[in-house]
Amino acid sequence: MENSEEQARRPDPELASDEAAIREALQMLHEIDDTPPQQMTALFYQHWFEQLSMTTRDLLRVLGHNPDA
Structure with missing residues (x-):
């Protein structure tokens, strides 16, 4: 479970821009x-x-893939 500092630093992947x-x-x-x-x-x-799992999912979304497919 993430603490509040990590949650504040990490944007919602659905709202995060590609950059x-x-x-x-x-x-x-x-x-x-x-x-x-x-x-x-x-x-x-x-x-x-x-962290790597979450970031990889974000990058897959950026590339137009559904990481949950």
Whole structure:
């Protein structure tokens, strides 16, 4: 479950513009790349798996695909 800070940062995918979805994907990659190995715990991987899933769905919508099909 996301906390209020994450919910505020993450726009509704149905309302997000194409550019916003792309910017969010790039930001996510930078955050993952900037994480030191000693901070890559099981919780880190669980969190980023969920973020990656949501971001991939957003990008699929941008590309005109239904990720739930």
